[in-house]
Amino acid sequence: MAxxxxxxxxxxxxxxxxxxxxxxxxxxxxxxxxxxxHAEEVTQDEVVAHDALIVxxxxxxxxxxxxxxxxxxxxxxxxxxxxRMIGKVGGxxxxxxxxxxxxxxxxxxxxALLNNLAELGLILIPLPKNTEGxxxxxxxWGPYGRSAGTHMEQVGVLPESLKTSMHHGANIARAVQAxxxxxxxxxxx
Amino acid sequence: MAxxxxxxxxxxxxxxxxxxxxxxxxxxxxxxxxxxxHAEEVTQDEVVAHDALIVxxxxxxxxxxxxxxxxxxxxxxxxxxxxRMIGKVGGxxxxxxxxxxxxxxxxxxxxALLNNLAELGLILIPLPKNTEGxxxxxxxWGPYGRSAGTHMEQVGVLPESLKTSMHHGANIARAVQAxxxxxxxxxxx
Amino acid sequence: MAxxxxxxxxxxxxxxxxxxxxxxxxxxxxxxxxxxxHAEEVTQDEVVAHDALIVxxxxxxxxxxxxxxxxxxxxxxxxxxxxRMIGKVGGxxxxxxxxxxxxxxxxxxxxALLNNLAELGLILIPLPKNTEGxxxxxxxWGPYGRSAGTHMEQVGVLPESLKTSMHHGANIARAVQAxxxxxxxxxxx
Amino acid sequence: MAxxxxxxxxxxxxxxxxxxxxxxxxxxxxxxxxxxxHAEEVTQDEVVAHDALIVxxxxxxxxxxxxxxxxxxxxxxxxxxxxRMIGKVGGxxxxxxxxxxxxxxxxxxxxALLNNLAELGLILIPLPKNTEGxxxxxxxWGPYGRSAGTHMEQVGVLPESLKTSMHHGANIARAVQAxxxxxxxxxxx
Numbered sequence: 001m002a003x004x005x006x007x008x009x010x011x012x013x014x015x016x017x018x019x020x021x022x023x024x025x026x027x028x029x030x031x032x033x034x035x036x037x038h039a040e041e042v043t044q045d046e047v048v049a050h051d052a053l054i055v056x057x058x059x060x061x062x063x064x065x066x067x068x069x070x071x072x073x074x075x076x077x078x079x080x081x082x083x084r085m086i087g088k089v090g091g092x093x094x095x096x097x098x099x100x101x102x103x104x105x106x107x108x109x110x111x112a113l114l115n116n117l118a119e120l121g122l123i124l125i126p127l128p129k130n131t132e133g134x135x136x137x138x139x140x141w142g143p144y145g146r147s148a149g150t151h152m153e154q155v156g157v158l159p160e161s162l163k164t165s166m167h168h169g170a171n172i173a174r175a176v177q178a179x180x181x182x183x184x185x186x187x188x189x
Numbered sequence: 190m191a192x193x194x195x196x197x198x199x200x201x202x203x204x205x206x207x208x209x210x211x212x213x214x215x216x217x218x219x220x221x222x223x224x225x226x227h228a229e230e231v232t233q234d235e236v237v238a239h240d241a242l243i244v245x246x247x248x249x250x251x252x253x254x255x256x257x258x259x260x261x262x263x264x265x266x267x268x269x270x271x272x273r274m275i276g277k278v279g280g281x282x283x284x285x286x287x288x289x290x291x292x293x294x295x296x297x298x299x300x301a302l303l304n305n306l307a308e309l310g311l312i313l314i315p316l317p318k319n320t321e322g323x324x325x326x327x328x329x330w331g332p333y334g335r336s337a338g339t340h341m342e343q344v345g346v347l348p349e350s351l352k353t354s355m356h357h358g359a360n361i362a363r364a365v366q367a368x369x370x371x372x373x374x375x376x377x378x
Numbered sequence: 379m380a381x382x383x384x385x386x387x388x389x390x391x392x393x394x395x396x397x398x399x400x401x402x403x404x405x406x407x408x409x410x411x412x413x414x415x416h417a418e419e420v421t422q423d424e425v426v427a428h429d430a431l432i433v434x435x436x437x438x439x440x441x442x443x444x445x446x447x448x449x450x451x452x453x454x455x456x457x458x459x460x461x462r463m464i465g466k467v468g469g470x471x472x473x474x475x476x477x478x479x480x481x482x483x484x485x486x487x488x489x490a491l492l493n494n495l496a497e498l499g500l501i502l503i504p505l506p507k508n509t510e511g512x513x514x515x516x517x518x519w520g521p522y523g524r525s526a527g528t529h530m531e532q533v534g535v536l537p538e539s540l541k542t543s544m545h546h547g548a549n550i551a552r553a554v555q556a557x558x559x560x561x562x563x564x565x566x567x
Numbered sequence: 568m569a570x571x572x573x574x575x576x577x578x579x580x581x582x583x584x585x586x587x588x589x590x591x592x593x594x595x596x597x598x599x600x601x602x603x604x605h606a607e608e609v610t611q612d613e614v615v616a617h618d619a620l621i622v623x624x625x626x627x628x629x630x631x632x633x634x635x636x637x638x639x640x641x642x643x644x645x646x647x648x649x650x651r652m653i654g655k656v657g658g659x660x661x662x663x664x665x666x667x668x669x670x671x672x673x674x675x676x677x678x679a680l681l682n683n684l685a686e687l688g689l690i691l692i693p694l695p696k697n698t699e700g701x702x703x704x705x706x707x708w709g710p711y712g713r714s715a716g717t718h719m720e721q722v723g724v725l726p727e728s729l730k731t732s733m734h735h736g737a738n739i740a741r742a743v744q745a746x747x748x749x750x751x752x753x754x755x756x
Contacts, residue, residue: 060450060451061450061493062497063490063494066452070444070448072438072439072444098669099701100670101711101713101725102670102674102713103669106670107669108489108674108675111300112486112490115300115330116439116440121319123314124307124312124315126306126307126308126310128310129269129272130272130377130378132376134666135666136718137667138666139669140308146669150717167376174375175368175373178371178373179368184364185363187318187321188319188320188321250640251518251683252636252639258630259637261628261630262627263633269628288516289481289513289515290476290513290514290522291474291485291517292481292484292517294485294517295480296481296484297679301679305628308672325529326478328482340513461695493708496691496694496708497696499696502690504684504689504691506654506688507650508754508756509755510754510755518682519682519685548753549753552750557745564734565696566699
């Protein structure tokens with residue numbers, strides 16, 4: 001089994017599309033299921049009930065949407081206090097307009113999310129360069145859905161970004177299954 | 190089995206002490222062995238021959254020692270090109286004087302190293318809050334050996350930082366064993 | 379003249395104390411005044427009416443409080459769209475418990491805030507090493523008020539952190555006065 | 568007057584082109600001159616003799632070229648010890664292939680450099696969104712010269728990236744002139 005929770009916010013539907021692709025990717029792995037939740041509706045119980053947490057956000061001013069940070073602070077922080085998330089699996093993704101032909105804050109957004117997941121004690125799954133679609137939709141930390149072309153003409157999230165998201169969802173489901181039942185972290189209780 | 194390679198540089202011996210503690214921690218896990226290598230002497234073949242790569246550095250101007258970056262650029266970068274490191278396990282640590290009662294660049298040093306490992310496609314092992322010694326020697330990304338007290342009086346790396354490093358070494362060895370023989374990433378060849 | 383706006387959130391009063399110290403520091407500079415505003419109450423008009431924006435936050439899960447990000451997204455982002463903040467002066471600060479004897483996320487919190495200010499086009503004032511109190515209360519990006527001792531015993535923000543904040547407030551006021559009336563950025567309108 | 572030093576490394580000439588554009592931009596400002604130096608040849612005396620330091624690097628494995636870090640550690644670190652750089656002006660730029668349609672490490676490369684400059688106590692000049700060429704060649708931290716198209720076809724650094732670099736060079740020269748003779752930081756000696 002592998003129960004994967006995908007938590008995200010979306011302004012215009014691009015991040016939602018990426019989240020849908022993650023779900024589809026997770027569910028290509030036999031025995032794995034994914035649940036999607038908006039950042040504003042997810043509960044502590046839901047987070048704890050899953051084996052993996054994937055967080056996605058649009059890039060806002062070079063960092064995650066405040067609603068995603070609210071989820072981290074209100075829902076995840078109490079679980080951090082109680083060491084309830086340690087040893088689960090984590091992954092991240094984001095979308096953005098692509099200012100500067102370089103992401104316009106995508107890396108720092110992914111990093112901020114990954115940092116939150118590291119605090120929780122999640123095993124972090126990166127996105128390897130040989131993943132299908134990586135050249136267009138992959139950064140080292142996770143999939144990036146760029147919504148504009150070189151000169152900022154709006155094109156929407158490209159198919160490669162969705163493809164990469166599918167593969168990353170499957171990667172994360174396989175990671176959950178690989179470590180299922182194993183104890184990796186030995187900590188104080 | 191779990192073969193763990195610890196690559197580091199050290200100015201005054203503090204980072205070396207942390208590396209030694211990692212090795213001791215790895216080898217508390219049955220079937221796991223660790224090899225220590227200075228950043229300037231390690232070869233591509235050695236890196237490829239191990240299941241996990243742990244990188245440690247003193248904090249220099251808020252980022253890793255240039256000799257560690259030289260190792261990343263000269264030894265690891267060609268392996269990145271050939272997708273030779275994907276799916277191995279990675280971890281990081283650092284030492285520093287603790288300027289500002291807050292690490293003086295420790296976080297960005299750990300992050301820079303972790304970023305390099307993410308590029309390589311390594312599964313990243315964070316340091317959970319409930320690890321023994323964490324309050325004194327643990328940051329979310331990995332162990333931190335602070336060498337000065339609150340007012341910058343030199344005290345050397347505290348025992349808790351070495352304790353945390355031991356545990357993190359063992360965490361990483363167990364992570365290697367957990368995923369041994371499993372395929373997590375499916376990529377283009 | 380130099381009108382400095384300090385926007386912050388505070389959980390237990392430590393960040394508020396740092397904000398108060400900033401205000402006191404700003405107002406040691408002849409002709410400079412500082413206004414304090416909670417992140418949840420400040421308006422676009424107030425932000426635009428000031429020459430400098432200083433943002434402070436407690437460290438929550440290794441990044442700024444969601445209420446501070448909400449301020450960035452709701453109040454600052456529309457000003458970014460209209461290029462209304464370009465050429466003003468910016469600075470940052472944070473408080474935290476000091477997990478890991480190293481800040482426990484302080485650097486990434488400061489960095490996240492500084493990144494938001496860079497997006498806005500603010501000239502960023504770092505905190506030099508020779509500032510009074512720096513060894514205890516200063517990181518390269520700005521003052522850090524650590525609230526716990528080496529072993530996480532609660533001690534509250536140390537006097538050095540407040541001293542550093544005062545000096546940094548004065549630095550920022552002087553930076554505003556230095557560039558007053560000068561055009562540094564030439565952009566499209 | 569404004570004497571600007573541009574320190575860089577270059578693999579295939581793209582970063583050199585950006586450096587040349589910076590120099591041209593600096594020298595559009597009356598009274599300003601720029602000097603270019605390879606990271607491996609620059610001396611402490613040269614760094615101290617200039618009013619501004621601009622550092623540029625290709626993106627290697629998501630962070631600056633090791634030769635640039637060697638410059639920071641060997642040439643700049645002793646100047647940091649002696650507080651010799653405080654109050655000068657700093658800026659950064661980078662080039663890269665653009666993996667993931669998002670920079671492939673450009674942001675973290677710029678950030679790493681900016682962090683080094685913040686440690687030195689340099690006033691950091693960001694790149695405003697309304698700068699000519701920004702949509703194609705500008706990130707919040709500084710110009711980005713992307714050398715590949717959406718699908719990683721090699722196109723070389725686009726004219727917009729060079730245009731943005733010119734403007735940023737001029738911004739930095741004007742910043743130097745604006746604060747010339749002013750004392751912003753008051754520190755211990």
